[in-house]
Amino acid sequence: MFGNNNDVQLTNLRVGTTFKYKSNAWEIIEVSDYDWGVDGKSTEYKIRSKNNSEAFLEVERHQGDYEIYFSEQITLPEETLKDSIATKFIIYDGQEYEQEEHYRGSFKNQTLGGSWERIEVFMFYASDDSIITIEKSQDETLTVYAGVEIKEKALKSIKSN
Numbered sequence: 001m002f003g004n005n006n007d008v009q010l011t012n013l014r015v016g017t018t019f020k021y022k023s024n025a026w027e028i029i030e031v032s033d034y035d036w037g038v039d040g041k042s043t044e045y046k047i048r049s050k051n052n053s054e055a056f057l058e059v060e061r062h063q064g065d066y067e068i069y070f071s072e073q074i075t076l077p078e079e080t081l082k083d084s085i086a087t088k089f090i091i092y093d094g095q096e097y098e099q100e101e102h103y104r105g106s107f108k109n110q111t112l113g114g115s116w117e118r119i120e121v122f123m124f125y126a127s128d129d130s131i132i133t134i135e136k137s138q139d140e141t142l143t144v145y146a147g148v149e150i151k152e153k154a155l156k157s158i159k160s161n
Helices: 078-087
Strands: 018-021 024-035 041-049 055-063 065-074 089-092 095-109 117-125 130-137 141-148 155-159
Touching: 024 055, 065 130, 078 089, 078 117, 078 130, 078 141, 095 130
Parallel strands: none
Antiparallel strands: 018 024, 018 155, 024 041, 024 095, 041 055, 055 065, 065 141, 089 095, 095 117, 117 130, 130 141
């Protein structure tokens, strides 16, 4: 292991695993599985830093490589989110984002248990490759995240406990 990510299956990490990203130490506190039907599967890790910030790391294996997204939950008015879904366009923090991807699937939080729940995801991209993701749960609740796609090598010192 010794910080060499080639020894680590990023889709099989567990609660308690630690790693560094951009000089911050993070620990996985929850694991959720996503099933996107024909679009594949992904694993999402809820992570917490030493200063108690929370974020999310979503990992998907795609054509032999990893697609990895680091994101943090943000707050936007519900009307803005509904309008963005309808128009496929959103402005956040002075930047324009356009919807490029839309997925329907289901997820299950493996840490907290429970059953599979339906979810719909709208992914908006800006010219600098930053991402706004709007999730619509089966009870119609909208949650929004701001993030970026990162490379596998950006995750350092991965250690399972």
